[in-house]
Amino acid sequence: MLELKNIHSYYGTTQALFGIDIEIHAGEMVSLLGRNGMGKTTTVRSILGLTRPRQGTVTFQGRDIFGAPPYRIAQMGIGLVPEGRQIFPTLTVRENLVATAYRGKNGRRPWTPADIYELFPVLAQRTRQPGSRLSGGEQQMLAIGRALMTHPKLLILDEATEGLAPRVRAQIWDCLENLKSAGLSILVIDKHLDALTRICDRHYIIEKGRIVWRGDSFKLKADPAVRQDYLGV
Amino acid sequence: MSMQLWVVQTLNGLQLGVMLFLMSAGLTLVFGIMNLINLAHGSLYMLGAYLAATFQALTGSFFIACLLAVPLVMGIGMLMEMSILRRLYDRDHLDQVLATFALILFFNELVRMTWGPQAYFMAIPESLSGTVEILPGIPYPAYRLTIVLAGSGVAVGLYLFIGRTRLGMIIRAGATHREMVGALGVNIKLLYTFVFGMGAAMAGFAGMMAGPILSVETGMGEPIMILAFVVIVIGGIGSVRGAFAAAVLVGVADTFGRILLPPALSSMAIYILMAGVLCFRPQGLFPAHG
Numbered sequence: 001m002l003e004l005k006n007i008h009s010y011y012g013t014t015q016a017l018f019g020i021d022i023e024i025h026a027g028e029m030v031s032l033l034g035r036n037g038m039g040k041t042t043t044v045r046s047i048l049g050l051t052r053p054r055q056g057t058v059t060f061q062g063r064d065i066f067g068a069p070p071y072r073i074a075q076m077g078i079g080l081v082p083e084g085r086q087i088f089p090t091l092t093v094r095e096n097l098v099a100t101a102y103r104g105k106n107g108r109r110p111w112t113p114a115d116i117y118e119l120f121p122v123l124a125q126r127t128r129q130p131g132s133r134l135s136g137g138e139q140q141m142l143a144i145g146r147a148l149m150t151h152p153k154l155l156i157l158d159e160a161t162e163g164l165a166p167r168v169r170a171q172i173w174d175c176l177e178n179l180k181s182a183g184l185s186i187l188v189i190d191k192h193l194d195a196l197t198r199i200c201d202r203h204y205i206i207e208k209g210r211i212v213w214r215g216d217s218f219k220l221k222a223d224p225a226v227r228q229d230y231l232g233v
Numbered sequence: 234m235s236m237q238l239w240v241v242q243t244l245n246g247l248q249l250g251v252m253l254f255l256m257s258a259g260l261t262l263v264f265g266i267m268n269l270i271n272l273a274h275g276s277l278y279m280l281g282a283y284l285a286a287t288f289q290a291l292t293g294s295f296f297i298a299c300l301l302a303v304p305l306v307m308g309i310g311m312l313m314e315m316s317i318l319r320r321l322y323d324r325d326h327l328d329q330v331l332a333t334f335a336l337i338l339f340f341n342e343l344v345r346m347t348w349g350p351q352a353y354f355m356a357i358p359e360s361l362s363g364t365v366e367i368l369p370g371i372p373y374p375a376y377r378l379t380i381v382l383a384g385s386g387v388a389v390g391l392y393l394f395i396g397r398t399r400l401g402m403i404i405r406a407g408a409t410h411r412e413m414v415g416a417l418g419v420n421i422k423l424l425y426t427f428v429f430g431m432g433a434a435m436a437g438f439a440g441m442m443a444g445p446i447l448s449v450e451t452g453m454g455e456p457i458m459i460l461a462f463v464v465i466v467i468g469g470i471g472s473v474r475g476a477f478a479a480a481v482l483v484g485v486a487d488t489f490g491r492i493l494l495p496p497a498l499s500s501m502a503i504y505i506l507m508a509g510v511l512c513f514r515p516q517g518l519f520p521a522h523g
Binding site: 048050069070071074075079080082086088089090091095096098099100102146147150 | 413416419421
């Protein structure tokens with residue numbers, strides 16, 4: 001579904017990615033692991049065209065999206081839940097959901113705000129509140145809802161549960177599992193290995209801009225050395 | 234002071250206020266969303282006046298002139314955005330000021346070459362040339378009253394557009410999280426061109442309405458631009474609501490300053506007002522970025 005090959009990205013003159021290869025198949029949930037500053041967010045930005053890679057290929061559903069503007073890539077079906085949530089603070093909860101929502105003609109039933117409220121009932125009570133008033137957990141739920149409303153085929157979550165209470169975290173993981181079983185492909189960045197090895201199919205570990213390890217959950221659980229070397233756990 | 238003077242001057246203040254609003258709404262959106270200081274906004278005001286005056290002379294109808302001039306100024310604004318201003322968004326403010334100042338010189342010269350150096354005449358439409366008795370015994374020019382009503386109408390329309398429509402939501406979202414709006418599938422470039430065109434249309438409309446009561450001449454946009462900048466600073470940069478409140482405040486303060494204060498002070502009235510507001514609310518009356 002999504003394939004990154006030999007991606008090299010820079011911030012100004014500083015190279016951040018050195019030939020990243022990542023592949024995500026339809027219906028798969030894949031994690032991208034690594035310590036801070038190793039290039040996880042840059043990888044996400046490179047997929048969406050927010051940071052334009054200098055070299056490499058990116059294909060999504062068989063189409064070349066390398067160098068395309070972010071809005072095109074998003075329209076093709078990649079939904080982003082960004083680091084820091086980036087909720088629109090001056091828009092209400094409902095407006096956050098509908099402002100950038102997908103309006104399809106192809107008969108596929110789009111996500112509606114009601115579906116999102118069903119997924120995250122706590123948002124239903126706050127539809128008219130501005131985004132800036134929400135707690136961190138509510139903002140994350142809203143960010144996921146907002147991304148779903150764009151009708152993604154692939155959902156990318158950069159720091160899915162960072163700074164959230166355990167109870168909220170569990171809710172987010174449940175939600176992602178449900179979305180996955182409904183057929184959505186998911187790329188998730190997070191630090192909670194236990195949850196990730198439980199719900200993800202495969203994992204990539206990034207270190208200083210390179211993919212240094214890849215494999216399934218079974219292999220990751222069985223390899224404490226990898227976890228210690230690259231993830232510090 | 235007589236009741237009549239109060240009422241008439243309040244309306245004059247409102248009339249200046251809505252004119253300032255039409256100018257500053259576009260300015261504040263462009264400044265707040267695209268982070269662009271556009272000194273040449275006054276040129277669009279001037280073009281609105283000249284084009285409307287020309288169409289009025291050709292067709293004999295003020296209203297047809299309005300229907301032609303406003304979309305035309307909007308189109309010119311959009312072309313200006315696509316060809317020149319778009320390249321300035323990522324530059325610093327000094328570059329923007331220099332480039333848009335050059336545009337002022339360009340448009341002033343273009344107008345001088347096209348319409349000649351002398352002021353161009355624009356008549357008040359016949360149907361609005363009389364006076365209206367707004368209160369018993371207090372007549373007020375119908376055309377000026379029309380400006381107040383039309384300007385207020387545009388303000389309400391803009392408020393509903395920004396507040397209630399999906400495009401308005403995207404514009405508000407883009408004011409704080411431009412990159413995120415793009416990452417969710419919105420073509421930001423197109424959005425910016427549209428927002429700029431909207432601002433241009435309102436400036437053109439203001440110029441057109443001002444045409445019959447002020448003189449239509451080169452450089453007519455500059456004095457009102459200075460006031461419009463005062464308005465957007467008082468209102469809070471990026472806030473349409475703030476621009477409206479501040480425009481009315483400045484319009485009324487300026488009008489009453491002229492009749493109540495000694496001349497030396499009256500010309501400073503709005504700047505004193507600005508200093509006073511900024512003293513207590515450094516972000517303006519309605520900070521757009523919370």
